[in-house]
Amino acid sequence: MSLPWILFLPLLGALPALTRPYRDTPGPQWLPLLPPLLALGLLLAQGPAILGGDTLSQGWAWMPQLGLDLALRLDGLGLLFALLILGIGVMIQWYAGYYLSPKENHGRFTGYLLLFMTAMLGIVMADNLLLLWLFWELTSLASFLLIGFWSQDSDARRGARMALTITGAGGLALLAGVLLIGQTVGSFALGEVLAAGDLLRASPHYPWILSLVLLGAFTKSAQLPFHFWLPHAMAAPTPVSAYLHSATMVKAGLFLLMRLQPALGETPAWALALTGVGLATLLYGAWFALLQRDLKGILAFSTLSHLGLITLLLGLGQPLVALFHLLNHATFKAALFMGVGIVDHETGTRDLRRLGGLAALMPLTATLTVTAGAAMAGLPPFNGFLSKELLFAASLESELLGGLNPLIPLGVVAAASLSVAYSLRLVHSLFFARPGGEPPEAHDPPRGMLAPGLMLAALCLLVGLFPMALAAPLVMAAGQAVLATPPPALNLALWHGLNLPLAMSALAVAVGVLLMSRRRLLEQAFQVFGRYDARRLFEQAMIRLTKISLGITQRLENGSLQRYLALLLITALAMAGLGLSRLERLTGELALQPLDGMLVLGAALMIFGAIGSALSHRWRLVSLLMLSVVGLSVSLTFVRFSAPDLALTQLSVEVVSMILMILALFFLPQRPPRWISTRRMFRDLAVAGSLGLLVAGFNFALLTRETLSIANFFLRESVPGGGGTNVVNVILVDFRGFDTLGEITVLTLAGLATFKLLSRLKLFMPAGNVEGIHWSSHRHPMILAVVAQILLPLALLVTVYIFLRGHNQPGGGFIAGLITAVALILQYMARGYEWTRERLPVAYNLVAVSGLALATLTGLGSWLFGYPFLTTTHGHFSLPLIGDFELASALLFDLGVYLAVVGATLMILINLGRVTTVHRPRVEEH
């Protein structure tokens, strides 16, 4: 199967293009042309089968959880579009080789173009709505790059940005629509969505789905009122305009409408929206095309008009005619853009008033442009004539608007007249009228540059002459995909007999010629209305939007941590309060336990400490002492409520953090200035008070209710599975060892970070305390030094004991590590950094890291035995003197924890302590 090849081959061409980006002589890069040509060949090889009614599909699961599959399909509709994309794409690539000057970066241009080609192929070949949307966004991005290719030009940058904003916003709307479709249908697969048309149309979401999808389609296809980006996109190099903004990308919206017609179409809302918007765009585009002075401007507005026409045809329920006209428009408009591009390239201007009389100078270019222009005007015997006749016939048949039905044929004839007028004007003033200024010196470009345009122009004529042979099979196959039923017979012929559509054509030509000759009058009439500049409106809107969002951002994000915290806390308060307010009763069903004196005393201590530390926050040492009262009471609370491990941990952490904070106080102002407003104080008190109340209520509600627990699993499995009776420790080193590993990693990282933060620190070294009293000259009191020295071996012995028994009795790596750290810190405090450093030359960062490594390796070790990461084992051993004991591999893991805790804690404290010493050797090294 070749579907992925057709899709991705073109992208391969970017490689040779980018390796040799610059050209010596004008002309296309040959090698990058081959992959898209090959893809075109593959596509053509599939042609006969698809024309016969087959649908090819091929897919791979990509993200099945999201419903996103890399699923491709090729049916009649896809074939028609893919032919346009690849066929015109190759011609444009060829033409651009001549159009860009050899000094420009051809490689980049070709790369963007091929990226766009792939994205576009992806849209038409996607068999999954999410995939379709992905490619849809990719075309917006590629189009942005292509419009802004001449990025030195501010118009190009603005045009690119505007196109991206509009089509990108439309893409988001489309995504929302697609998600709603997926939710309604239960799948994003195109086949299932298309088969679920009745379900979708009956769904209550249908109005939303329809509006969102139409938003996507209308922005992409530049329908009113989202049309204004298209004329500004003309700042792109002309090959880009020819390819993206007439032949392919703007047709993606129409493709989407056709693709989803079986799922969403055939409702009054659908028909009315498409008819109304289509008719408005048709007339608007045709009118403004007549008033343009810029060659590309005429073509841009004419493209708007024709896109509106195709939308109108879809609204009228004529997808076959719509498809036929889409094909015709792509051929004649691409040819016209190429012709105009040649004129621009050769004369250096696109201003109609300065051009004229080029027919004699550039006969071949004139032939090309006149042919395509006649097709655009809808003159026989060209293809545009055929589709215009069919449009007239369709407009007469419509009964959509009831009493207002005649509006449709009237509008269509008016637009056709305008189209005749602007086509005539373009051709006439370019080639036959006398030039306004100096006659330009120009001649036909190399044959190579003319070839693609001439081929397309010839196609316009051939399709006009032999429509049944050249276009009908393709249109029928595509129509089958749009209608989901065998389409009605399509009779394409130049001569339909004398009938009303023919009369309408004649009328349109007559009025068109008249309009063209009285154009001056029209222009003057137009001046009265003043100029309505969509771009200025758009840019003003963008500036206003930017200002509003900037205002919101600055209000929310004013650089004040206090404000952020207050906002965060208030939000948390509101959310949690809302949740808690749903409780019927605060008190649950459990019986309350009685109080005793010790509990009341403990609680009073904690409340005293907490409030005290809050009130005395300007007297920092006092505040800290109050905090330590709370900390110690917390560890007593753990003792009281049967958590010896927690109590031990809390106690040792308390000691370490108090020392750390006192050390830090040395570097921070002792007595900060008074700095508060009463209003702020009240706000903070209110936030703090209500949060406290909320937490207390929440806690009480939970404490008095029965909760589900998985405790029994751990209690049951602790001894047989983990080989230890201290369930808390077994959980830490065995059941949830991975958590613990993560935790010691965090601890080590914090240690390393403080190490880094303290290097090259500029110091504030106060010589005395806040009252101006100098620090004591007895830096290392004798008694402390002696006691510390005696305590060290005892403390280390306790550490070993606590560590070894940890698996079965309260203790373990964490607690042992903290006790070791405390004992060592005491040595530093008693003797000073240098003295201890000489006798204990240990690099604590290495200790921490090796602990982490040991724990990780223990975990990895279980892989050697074919078990998952961190599986533990245990067994009984006996040693003389000590007797029988149990050893678990978790002990090794716990040793890693121990080392990491010792290393990290000392790293933090010793590094901070070191900078307080007078000599500060490390700081001076730097």
Added chain:
Amino acid sequence: MEALFSLVVGVLTASGTFLLLRGRTFPVIVGLALLSYAVNLFLFSMGGLNTDAAAVIGDSTAPSDPLPQALVLTAIVIGFAMTAFLVILAVRARSELGSDHVDGKTGEERGKG
């Protein structure tokens, strides 16, 4: 007893929050410490407030829920790591910015909160 326990947790939270909203680094650190006590006690109480029921097999007939204890144990150590980092950060910020205001403002400059 449950009411008293909740009251203590509530007071710790309120005091911590109040300190958290101060403008200088040191009270903020103290506030965070108070808040982490409150959070730890709260989490711990999810296993119930049991007397003489350490989660050691063979020590008691109805051991407490060991899981909240294990979680709180790690929370204490992580809380220490966080506090330590903040303390050092505050010291560093003071030496770099010359002020211990949380937003790096100097002197008597008034903050818009």
